[in-house]
Amino acid sequence: MIEAILFDLDGTLLDVDMDDFLDRYIPKLSAHLADFAEPKSFAKNLWAATSAMVKNTESTVTNEEAFIEHFLTWIDHAPADVLPHIHEFYEEIFPTLQGRARPFPHVQTAIDAAKRFECPIVLATNPIFPLAAIVHRLAWAGLTKEEFTLITSYENMHFCKPNPAYYLEIAEMLKVEPHNCVMIGNDVDFDIRPAAATNMKTFLIADTQKDMDTDNASGPLEDLSIFLDTVHANG
Numbered sequence: 001m002i003e004a005i006l007f008d009l010d011g012t013l014l015d016v017d018m019d020d021f022l023d024r025y026i027p028k029l030s031a032h033l034a035d036f037a038e039p040k041s042f043a044k045n046l047w048a049a050t051s052a053m054v055k056n057t058e059s060t061v062t063n064e065e066a067f068i069e070h071f072l073t074w075i076d077h078a079p080a081d082v083l084p085h086i087h088e089f090y091e092e093i094f095p096t097l098q099g100r101a102r103p104f105p106h107v108q109t110a111i112d113a114a115k116r117f118e119c120p121i122v123l124a125t126n127p128i129f130p131l132a133a134i135v136h137r138l139a140w141a142g143l144t145k146e147e148f149t150l151i152t153s154y155e156n157m158h159f160c161k162p163n164p165a166y167y168l169e170i171a172e173m174l175k176v177e178p179h180n181c182v183m184i185g186n187d188v189d190f191d192i193r194p195a196a197a198t199n200m201k202t203f204l205i206a207d208t209q210k211d212m213d214t215d216n217a218s219g220p221l222e223d224l225s226i227f228l229d230t231v232h233a234n235g
Helices: 018-032 039-055 063-074 079-097 107-115 131-140 164-174 188-196 221-233
Strands: 004-007 121-123 181-185 201-205 217-219
Touching: 004 107, 004 164, 018 039, 018 079, 039 063, 063 079, 079 131, 107 121, 107 221, 164 181, 164 188, 181 188, 181 221, 188 201, 201 221, 217 221
Parallel strands: 004 121, 004 181, 181 201, 201 217
Antiparallel strands: none
16 A cells, blocks of 8 residues: 655756756855855855754754754854845746756656556655755756645755754654655665654666665666565565
């Protein structure tokens, strides 16, 4: 029985060079917030705030709250002055950062294969970005938010990958059992092992993987339909 199917985004559905993306993203965000933050220390402080968010284990604190709390400690301006500019960046500037990012082949085939099971489909991307940024990245992958029951973002999640609590929170939000969920991703350490630790079934995208883990099912994205049928038959 399959109760939910989870997809990673970057490296799984979206072909993106993260180093190239970050080289363009951070200077653009820094420039947009230049009236509020010192550009020379911006990258260092941005990564520190991101790290604080990733390390957060407080179930009552959203990722957004953890990030903003740390982010604003080195900005000498009121949140009411800064936050609208952050939102403006992700709505208006972020879409210009697509660069060479594009869908992997067979992305829509994989999504359609998941839809056959008539269960929730989750975009289980690491929730360190606001929803607006994730929806733009989805568009770069040739997909829309309407194709997903749940999109994890820093507004609605309290944990990040690779914390297994991130995957348990998804199951709790959907009111499904983790062992009846399938996680599809390309990163062993962030997608596969922590999801498997919650007893989720996992499928490692072999043609985009960063590492091989022979203890888990793996293969190209176009083979996902076969794997899902096998899980369903053995459920």
